[in-house]
Amino acid sequence: MSYELRDLRYQQTRRTPSELLEHLQTFRLKPRVSVGIWYFTPAGGRFHDRYVPAASIEERLEMAADLARLGVTGIEAHYPDEVNEENLHLYKKLEEQAGIRLVGSPFSHFFDPDFEFGSLSSPYAKVREKAIETAVGGLKLVRDSGAEVAVSWPGIDGYTYSMCTIFPWMWDRFEGAMAEAMDEVPGVRIAIEPKPYEPAPNNIYRTTAEGILAGQRIEARLRNPANRRLLDEGHRLACLNPEIGHVRMGFEDAAAAFSLIGLEGRLAHTHWNSQPLGNYDQDLNIGVVEWQQSEALMFALWVMGYDEWFGIDINPERMPVQKAVEINMQVLRILQDRIESLPVGRMIECVEDPASNRGELELILANSMRRV
Numbered sequence: 001m002s003y004e005l006r007d008l009r010y011q012q013t014r015r016t017p018s019e020l021l022e023h024l025q026t027f028r029l030k031p032r033v034s035v036g037i038w039y040f041t042p043a044g045g046r047f048h049d050r051y052v053p054a055a056s057i058e059e060r061l062e063m064a065a066d067l068a069r070l071g072v073t074g075i076e077a078h079y080p081d082e083v084n085e086e087n088l089h090l091y092k093k094l095e096e097q098a099g100i101r102l103v104g105s106p107f108s109h110f111f112d113p114d115f116e117f118g119s120l121s122s123p124y125a126k127v128r129e130k131a132i133e134t135a136v137g138g139l140k141l142v143r144d145s146g147a148e149v150a151v152s153w154p155g156i157d158g159y160t161y162s163m164c165t166i167f168p169w170m171w172d173r174f175e176g177a178m179a180e181a182m183d184e185v186p187g188v189r190i191a192i193e194p195k196p197y198e199p200a201p202n203n204i205y206r207t208t209a210e211g212i213l214a215g216q217r218i219e220a221r222l223r224n225p226a227n228r229r230l231l232d233e234g235h236r237l238a239c240l241n242p243e244i245g246h247v248r249m250g251f252e253d254a255a256a257a258f259s260l261i262g263l264e265g266r267l268a269h270t271h272w273n274s275q276p277l278g279n280y281d282q283d284l285n286i287g288v289v290e291w292q293q294s295e296a297l298m299f300a301l302w303v304m305g306y307d308e309w310f311g312i313d314i315n316p317e318r319m320p321v322q323k324a325v326e327i328n329m330q331v332l333r334i335l336q337d338r339i340e341s342l343p344v345g346r347m348i349e350c351v352e353d354p355a356s357n358r359g360e361l362e363l364i365l366a367n368s369m370r371r372v
Helices: 017-026 057-070 088-098 125-145 167-184 208-221 225-232 244-249 254-263 291-304 321-340 344-352 360-371
Strands: 032-036 074-076 101-106 149-152 190-192 238-240 270-272 309-312
Touching (some): 057 088, 074 309, 101 125, 125 167, 167 208, 208 254, 244 291, 309 321, 344 360
Parallel strands (some): 032 309, 101 149
């Protein structure tokens, strides 16, 4: 399967109230669900050892095959730690036998001790070269495997102290290095995953808006004619992969943040879980806390006409991954069923004419809770 750049320009469509109502009455979300191989046997943390035995990539892919019965059709794996040129055939085997294909590959830019002071933003040229090599390899693997997007979660890139952090240097190094990698493998999309903190005390792109600005600046640096042609046609190549948990860590509203990315045509992939407002990154099952955030986000994606992947990104430390995925698949279906049962025409009237419908939207939402 060859690489095909997904056309995200539909996300930028603006609709009048009547057009929106027609859209909601005719368009149905069709969630394509992916899982991340990294949480199949969760590791320990700073304060406790792992609770489950470690498993090889082969063993974890065997576990993944069992998830096809739940409706999972995609898998994500970090390059080169979890997927690489030597073991890609194992992922092809998974696709052939279970219909679960590799759809996204984040760069392994955070665990290696060489990246102690950052990866693409490192002040050391040799470290940046290693990080660029990883990004180039990851982009090539996405291209050659038929996956859809390379993901950049720059978790170790960032800073500890605001004082004497020369922010333009940090951003210039990261964005210049990313553009260099993308120009070497033109036409392949990357998706930045912003996060406020962890493991860096302050991540390089803390918020959704910062991720969008980074995407714009990276694209401005691209020089390969193939990349420039795609940009001239209105496609985005430096996109985002927002995660509910990261968005809530930064005190952002999930529906608003994801919609802002769609406004730019940059919503290449999404990661789903739940997270207490603020707090450390917990990767809880979808909807376990802040159900309304998940439901409002699902509605916002319905409004957008979102047709990309729903990536389940969790950390099931205390339950089998099969059980955790089963729960999350069911929750995604419940969320979709609930929003599709809402009287959207009446709700649009309330939003368009709030003065004549005081309290009506609240009553609609209250009555919808009877179906919880």
